[in-house]
């Protein structure tokens with residue numbers, strides 16, 4: 001398979017899944033700051049110009065992080081990274097949609113690609129502040145969901161790798177994680193596949209996960 005990714009981006013979640021599955025794949029780094037995602041060569045693979053994208057053994061390209069995670073979870077490794085029961089499957093989809101759609105798409109995107117939300121220079125800081133608020137509210141909801149659980153849906157699944165990339169971004173941007181999410185993040189930071197991926201993407205895993213948890217909101 002061919003995996004189109006950018007180190008430290010949302011594709012890290014898919015990279016972890018590939019590594020957890022022991023997949024053999026070609027990694028193609030797409031340089032987002034250089035705009036390589038909008039060059040014809042990449043648009044021929046993913047017309048949306050986003051990463052990640054995965055070209056599968058039959059040559060077809062799959063886009064959208066949640067769909068790629070779902071397909072890898074179900075179709076590869078005899079389905080061992082996909083929950084086996086309906087409730088687990090449903091909760092995995094619920095969490096992945098929340099992370100990719102809300103926390104990433106509405107929250108972190110406002111922090112990382114602020115001008116795509118408003119071109120006005122005077123609004124840049126307020127767009128970022130709103131993004132941070134959306135991320136924090138999203139994490140507060142997820143923290144209640146994850147309280148008392150080691151993983152999103154029973155055993156480790158693709159949904160944990162998806163949640164991980166948002167927790168990783170919180171760490172990188174100095175957004176404090178609520179205690180249940182910090183515990184989940186640290187749990188994943190201890191997995192050999194996660195350590196391998198972070199090193200391959202240029203990070204030192206031993207320097208991650210050190211932040212104090214966010215105190216629980218009053219009331």
Ligand SMILES: N[C@@H](CCC(=O)N[C@@H](CS)C(=O)NCC(=O)O)C(=O)O
Nearest residue numbers: 009010049050051052064065066100
């Ligand atoms: N809906 C897409 C969004 C993925 C996404 O936003 N990827 C970012 C990197 S984390 C990206 O490709 N940004 C470049 C751009 O949108 O121009 C998905 O879920 O896969």
